[in-house]
Amino acid sequence: MSKWSSTKAKRVLKALKKIGWKLKRQTGSHKILERSGWNDVVFAFHDGEEIGPKMLARIAKLTGLTPDDL
DSSP: OOOHHHHHHHHHHHHHHTTOEEEEEEEEEEEEEEEEOOOEEOOOOTTOOOOHHHHHHHHHHHHHGGGGOO
């Protein structure tokens, strides 16, 4: 069983900003996030979109996000 549960994209983006990610640029719903010491990450989800456990695990691998951050 996954330690991640489905979560709205708006909540995930808020958690990423809380751990130090900043908006570098945005084109439509595609947001480029940056954080010192990390590669830039493309966050391409609409605010109301539900992000499932597998995609959350992928995002976590790229960003350092943990279930406790949500």
